[in-house]
Amino acid sequence: MINILICDDCEKTVNMIKNIVIKTYEEEMSFKEFNVLTFNSPTDVISYIKNCVGKNIYILDINLNEERNGLKLGREIRKLDKYTGEMIFVTNHIEASLKVFQYKLRVVTLIDKSLYLESELKESLLIATQILNKNNDKDEKRLVVKVGSEMFNILLQDIIYIETIKNSRKVVLYSINTTVEFYSTLKELMNLLDNNFIQVHKTSIVNKRYIKSVCKNLNDTHIDIVTGGRLSISRTGLKEVKKAWG
Structure with missing residues (x-):
């Protein structure tokens, strides 16, 4: 089972990303073993991860309207998951892309919300899922x-x-x-x-x-x-x- 965690402070964006994820897995990948979880608060994401053992894909907005932005959230996630999950960032401010690398978060990609969100997210989900399943095959004899x-x-x-x-x-x-x-x-x-x-x-x-x-x-x-x-x-x-x- 793969858990897809979506965190964005805009409910409309959360629902849009959720629909893209479901469509990608069910219609284009014929993959049924997934679970979509949505969050508007970084605090709730951290609380979930502390109690969740599994394969996770994180789709995070960089510019959350809280003290803890998406990059800081990503850093906290990496402390908890030890880089076992796959991370995708979405943003309206593509100029923030350099900061992603400065934080050393090991991300699949950074997606501009205003340009090709659906196609870019589908491709990124495919890559992230392949990585998780490949690692899983190695671990699970x-x-x-x-x-x-x-x-x-x-x-x-x-x-x-x-x-x-x-x-x-x-x-x-x-x-x-x-x-x-x-x-x-x-x-x-x-x-x-x-x-x-x-x-x-x-x-x-x-x-x-x-x-x-x-x-x-x-x-x-x-x-x-x-x-x-x-x-x-x-x-x-x-x-x-x-x-x-x-």
Whole structure:
């Protein structure tokens, strides 16, 4: 999901930009996973970003009629998002373009409201969306699982643990959103997973992000999972957990 945050002190301009954004995504890009949020105040934008984790595109007016103008707002946003979002400025005062670079905000473009706003904004949205999706593809690794004629494309970060099924060649995968049974071995899966996964026993693999605690009782060595459940640990598995989880 991509969030498009529009901030302009003119309600008419906000609505115009919002309509361009919706038209661009729905009609020209056939892209449905987006959310448009509109603001008239920089303070409200900052409040939202402080509580929002996600992929953001910011469309900001440079000349806001407040003490905090668009450039200062952009600087505050960059302190919060660590340059992970994409920023587009719109203005009636194109002479302010040099200040954008002085603030080192890493923007997609600066658009003159009075000239080609719709066409320039459409092109800028396309570029910003491509950048966010490209970065997302790098970060969000996936495991593709075939179950009969169905294919499941599961984010590695969403996988909690995987365990074998007794007297079967199948395994069962537990993720945040689903549970899937399929034919595979833990050895094959370990070659497909990243270094966040630990084989803690001959019967199970766990994502270290979801380990709640480690119990090392004499006759009962196990890990508790944050979502509930418990997995036994072998001696080798315990060493791996200590190494990776601490």
